Amino acid sequence: MKNVKSEALDSLSNLVALLVKDKALKKIVLSKPDASDEIKSVISPKLIANEYNLQIETFSKDNKAYHRNIKENFEKEIRLVFDNYSQINVISTVGECQFMRSKNGKETLIGDKKIKAKLSNGSFETVSENDNNKQKNYILSGNEDFLKKLGISDESGRIRDKMQAKFRQINKFVEHIESILDKLPKDNVNIYDLCCGKSYLSFAVYHYFKNVLKMNVQMICVDLKSDVIEYCSNVANRLGFDEMQFVCGDIIKYDMKLKPHLVISLHACDIATDIVLNKASENGADVILSTPCCHHELNHTINCEALSFVTKHSMLRQKMCDALTDSLRLLKLESEGYKVDALELIDPEDTPKNIMLRAIKKHNVSKDKLNELKEQYKNIKNFLLGNNA
Numbered sequence: 340m341k342n343v344k345s346e347a348l349d350s351l352s353n354l355v356a357l358l359v360k361d362k363a364l365k366k367i368v369l370s371k372p373d374a375s376d377e378i379k380s381v382i383s384p385k386l387i388a389n390e391y392n393l394q395i396e397t398f399s400k401d402n403k404a405y406h407r408n409i410k411e412n413f414e415k416e417i418r419l420v421f422d423n424y425s426q427i428n429v430i431s432t433v434g435e436c437q438f439m440r441s442k443n444g445k446e447t448l449i450g451d452k453k454i455k456a457k458l459s460n461g462s463f464e465t466v467s468e469n470d471n472n473k474q475k476n477y478i479l480s481g482n483e484d485f486l487k488k489l490g491i492s493d494e495s496g497r498i499r500d501k502m503q504a505k506f507r508q509i510n511k512f513v514e515h516i517e518s519i520l521d522k523l524p525k526d527n528v529n530i531y532d533l534c535c536g537k538s539y540l541s542f543a544v545y546h547y548f549k550n551v552l553k554m555n556v557q558m559i560c561v562d563l564k565s566d567v568i569e570y571c572s573n574v575a576n577r578l579g580f581d582e583m584q585f586v587c588g589d590i591i592k593y594d595m596k597l598k599p600h601l602v603i604s605l606h607a608c609d610i611a612t613d614i615v616l617n618k619a620s621e622n623g624a625d626v627i628l629s630t631p632c633c634h635h636e637l638n639h640t641i642n643c644e645a646l647s648f649v650t651k652h653s654m655l656r657q658k659m660c661d662a663l664t665d666s667l668r669l670l671k672l673e674s675e676g677y678k679v680d681a682l683e684l685i686d687p688e689d690t691p692k693n694i695m696l697r698a699i700k701k702h703n704v705s706k707d708k709l710n711e712l713k714e715q716y717k718n719i720k721n722f723l724l725g726n727n728a
């Protein structure tokens with residue numbers, strides 16, 4: 340990067356540092372780049388592992404986006420980035436300002452004085468970094484070693500194009516875990532990922548507890564496929580993720596030796612999700628987070644005259660059976676003493692398998708209430724399967 344002498348850019352980077360200090364910066368859009376392979380860059384505040392960062396997202400002409408995060412020396416670092424663009428728009432809660440450099444090198448900066456005056460006046464809104472985190476979850480940034488080893492990001496921390504959806508999925512899943520942390524022990528947490536497959540999620544969750552939250556964690560990941568279990572064990576060894584264990588086997592037969600505080604599962608196929616939920620509940624898991632996969636069982640077995648006006652349309656039959664299956668799963672967990680919710684995992688455009696079933700163990704639930712729910716569950720199943728006669 341070059342270092343161009345420019346009073347206007349010095350003044351602008353100083354203004355950005357003040358906006359950062361006062362948490363009043365919304366974003367900076369940098370256009371008309373010097374580099375011919377770039378389109379633009381956008382800089383915005385992000386909260387990463389609870390630290391204020393500025394994230395620079397650079398868009399290139401080959402449709403790729405590169406990220407870099409800055410967490411200190413904002414004025415100096417930003418000044419270096421500014422050198423490479425001829426138009427810079429700074430948007431803040433206090434107002435907007437614009438820098439422009441014409442072809443013959445003439446520089447103009449407008450709006451900066453008004454912003455400085457308002458900042459020194461002291462009455463302005465601040466930006467919550469969480470506002471940005473609502474759009475994207477930045478618990479994981481892409482730079483983590485495990486993401487590189489698993490091939491989710493490249494050496495520079497850029498998320499590989501074909502892994503973007505998976506990255507958003509695991510990030511969002513970890514965000515759901517963040518929201519139930521108060522339901523788990525403060526330290527020494529036992530976590531199971533049942534039907535872990537390639538274990539992208541398990542690595543992310545382990546990293547989150549061990550490296551971000553600095554907690555002791557035992558993570559046990561189970562799957563039928565011996566090759567993926569072997570591969571994941573090797574990756575865990577290379578990463579030094581010593582408290583991760585990979586077990587090859589059928590989850591139905593798996594004996595949970597450690598008390599499960601948290602059971603997670605992402606896209607366990609068809610009835611494998613039911614096995615996960617049963618196993619977790621039978622072993623008294625404190626929290627269960629499960630995003631089901633495809634459902635087939637009810638679609639094949641439903642036998643309900645009252646619903647034949649739906650079941651005769653195959654697409655609607657499948658959609659109804661999906662909703663009924665997940666609702667029955669939640670009702671069953673509720674009857675076993677859990678507070679249950681159906682949440683959205685991620686943007687529905689990313690995947691149709693997008694429902695997160697969340698169950699949190701309740702204390703002091705009356706036996707009568709549980710029996711009533713068990714009866715309701717049995718009656719609905721009988722109604723759907725035509726066992727009423």
Ligand SMILES: C[S@@+](CC[C@H](N)C(=O)[O-])C[C@H]1O[C@@H](n2cnc3c(N)ncnc32)[C@H](O)[C@@H]1O
Nearest residue numbers: 534535536562563564588589590605606608611
């Ligand atoms: C669609 S993959 C999802 C893998 C991973 N959770 C993910 O989201 O990338 C489903 C996984 O469930 C595993 N599986 C299915 N039934 C199982 C069972 N009864 N016991 C253990 N693993 C099972 C499969 O081997 C497969 O790896």
